Amino acid sequence: MSNDDKNLKKVRIMADIQFGKGCGEILFPDGVTFQLSKTKRVRQIQYNGKHMATVRAKDGMLTLSIDGAVALHGMLAKPASRVVICEDAAPFVSKGKTAFAKHVMNVDPELRAGDEVIVVDESDTIMATGQLLLSPHEAIRMDRGPAVDVRRGIAQS
Template sequence: MADFQFGKGCGNALFPDDVTFRLSKTKRVRQVFKEDEHIATVRAKDGMLTLGMEGARALHDYFPAPARRVVICEDAVPFVANGKTTFAKHVLSLDPELRAGDEVVVVSESDDLLATGQLLFSPGEVADLDRGAAVDVRRGRDQS
């Protein structure tokens, strides 16, 4: 599923040999962990993966910039790192290959990983927006 959703080779990058799984009540894989770090959750409605910070870190390390990234201005860094929504006016650039609904990593101008979340609009739409949410942040780097 990771190779389909994120690209060839991502399954190996996201899920090393020492991962553990938490199963749902129906005995399906629900969450994936490396030690106690959350890598990803399998969405029940469609089987797609949502990323935890460990999964976002793995994708960030696997793909060279600007792939799978949304780059934001420095003014928004503390808010997004704390798990707040990424607004369109703060987006400086993003991977043009992304689609609305894709899981993305949010980074600073210096490519520091800040958060992971779901892109709400296509790259062209985000560029045209001057207000409103662009990324629904699931988890920020500095969130407790």
């Protein structure tokens, strides 16, 4: 088994654990390429020249790019891995700005604080990807403070 095969198997397992069974093959189809760190650990995963995800160095979790979010979004049934924000906040969040708790309309109840999420508007259009900072219960009920630390918005250049 080559190093690329080992890396592919590893990142698919990571995606299945983090996002649900079957997500690894959707997010990382055959033919993905890996960018490795100096210590030969997987850092970035690309497919057909598109950046799909990054392996976070501090904890080994995957962070999604917009292309990675698009791949998962089509496979995951609502509300899986999603934070729904109100239409008023959508233009700001799509530019990479923080999603605040007062703008959160709905959250996947299976999520936990620290999980990687896909931020969508009320019509389930992808706005951004980021890290959930609150529990789903807190994100819906609180009316102040950040709910999602947005990593990348769809309108960012």
